[in-house]
Amino acid sequence: MSMNFTRQLSEMSASELNDAIDDTNFPQAHILSRGRNNSVCSTSSASGITPLMDRTLSQTDEVPNVVGTTTASGNVNSASAGVGAVGNALSNDGVITSPPVAFTRPKLMLKTNGIIPEHEAEAPMTPKTPRTSTTPGHEHCTFHHDLELDHKPPTREALLPELSRSYRLLLSGLGENPERQGLLKTPERAAKAMLFFTKGYDQNLEDVLNGAVFDEDHDEMVVVKDIEMFSMCEHHMVPFYGKVSIGYLPCNKILGLSKLARIVEIFSRRLQVQERLTKQIAVAVTHAVQPAGVAVVIEGVHMCMVMRGVQKINSKTVTSTMLGVFRDDPKTREEFLNLVTSK
Numbered sequence: 001m002s003m004n005f006t007r008q009l010s011e012m013s014a015s016e017l018n019d020a021i022d023d024t025n026f027p028q029a030h031i032l033s034r035g036r037n038n039s040v041c042s043t044s045s046a047s048g049i050t051p052l053m054d055r056t057l058s059q060t061d062e063v064p065n066v067v068g069t070t071t072a073s074g075n076v077n078s079a080s081a082g083v084g085a086v087g088n089a090l091s092n093d094g095v096i097t098s099p100p101v102a103f104t105r106p107k108l109m110l111k112t113n114g115i116i117p118e119h120e121a122e123a124p125m126t127p128k129t130p131r132t133s134t135t136p137g138h139e140h141c142t143f144h145h146d147l148e149l150d151h152k153p154p155t156r157e158a159l160l161p162e163l164s165r166s167y168r169l170l171l172s173g174l175g176e177n178p179e180r181q182g183l184l185k186t187p188e189r190a191a192k193a194m195l196f197f198t199k200g201y202d203q204n205l206e207d208v209l210n211g212a213v214f215d216e217d218h219d220e221m222v223v224v225k226d227i228e229m230f231s232m233c234e235h236h237m238v239p240f241y242g243k244v245s246i247g248y249l250p251c252n253k254i255l256g257l258s259k260l261a262r263i264v265e266i267f268s269r270r271l272q273v274q275e276r277l278t279k280q281i282a283v284a285v286t287h288a289v290q291p292a293g294v295a296v297v298i299e300g301v302h303m304c305m306v307m308r309g310v311q312k313i314n315s316k317t318v319t320s321t322m323l324g325v326f327r328d329d330p331k332t333r334e335e336f337l338n339l340v341t342s343k
């Protein structure tokens with residue numbers, strides 16, 4: 001079933017959104033894999049949901065559908081769908097804690113070369129720092145290249161003079177006079193603005209997290225929703241903006257709440273496409289706390305579709321990535337979608 005986005009998002013139920021996501025496979029489904037028997041995060045079990053650990057995986061098993069990404073565009077006038085969240089505690093800052101989701105959760109584990117090493121599978125609580133590069137200056141990166149999660153060394157300020165010259169050329173190319181009073185400082189201002197819009201290239205996950213990962217016996221869904229996002233479309237170098245909702249199911253580790261928003265900043269402040277941004281955020285949260293699952297939904301407005309091109313001023317693009325239990329368990333996914341679409 002494909003999602004019909006000619007309807008307004010506000011008219012759609014969470015289960016309809018859920019179905020649409022369920023039917024979409026993302027081609028990079030091999031990137032994440034579930035842990036083995038000894039990498040289980042257990043919770044009290046009261047529901048009739050089939051324990052995911054009943055599925056046996058060999059060490060080299062590929063797990064299809066672990067990563068799911070959905071994109072949908074359409075005319076959406078309301079940011080929130082009219083679906084009520086039942087029984088959830090919502091605090092003023094938009095942080096939601098749900099009632100317990102009662103079943104045995106396999107913990108998400110990251111592969112380095114498509115295989116989970118035995119010693120990693122046996123020590124699920126040990127922080128993992130998979131590295132796929134020995135490039136000088138990147139030895140301390142927590143991850144590298146696999147999903148273009150790389151960052152550049154913090155030397156981008158050095159680009160300012162050349163960027164300024166480029167903007168000056170641009171002004172001349174437009175037929176403007178870069179020497180006129182109003183434009184004298186414009187090349188440098190524009191260069192600084194562009195460096196700000198792409199400051200995520202200077203950041204990496206490890207620095208941004210600043211150690212704010214805490215051991216906590218909390219295994220209920222954590223959702224931070226409506227995180228503002230400003231990014232730059234890599235096709236036209238014009239902005240796209242919107243809001244990001246992130247949910248994860250902890251496995252004895254929780255993340256400082258602000259760090260979810262900071263993760264959004266790392267990856268949105270780069271030249272992007274919305275699909276990749278969505279996936280990178282989900283993978284970064286996985287790296288940070290090795291949860292049982294991560295869900296990310298982004299609703300974005302692309303100025304390249306508003307100010308130019310097809311000029312559809314009400315169009316919004318919705319993308320999602322569902323990892324682990326959010327991918328495998330429709331009830332968990334639906335609970336998340338209920339939470340993020342409720343007022």
Ligand SMILES: Nc1nc2c(ncn2[C@@H]2O[C@H](COP(=O)(O)OP(=O)(O)OP(=O)(O)O)[C@@H](O)[C@H]2O)c(=O)[nH]1
Pocket residue numbers: 233234235272273274275302304305308309310
């Ligand atoms: N999938 C995806 N596409 C994007 C994103 N941002 C911009 N695009 C698209 O990139 C495409 C580039 O298409 P081209 O035909 O090469 O460029 P164009 O002539 O400027 O296209 P139009 O925008 O249709 O005028 C357009 O369809 C844009 O809508 C994004 O985040 N994700």
Ligand SMILES: [Zn+2]
Pocket residue numbers: 233234235236237238302303304305
């Ligand atoms: Zn664009």
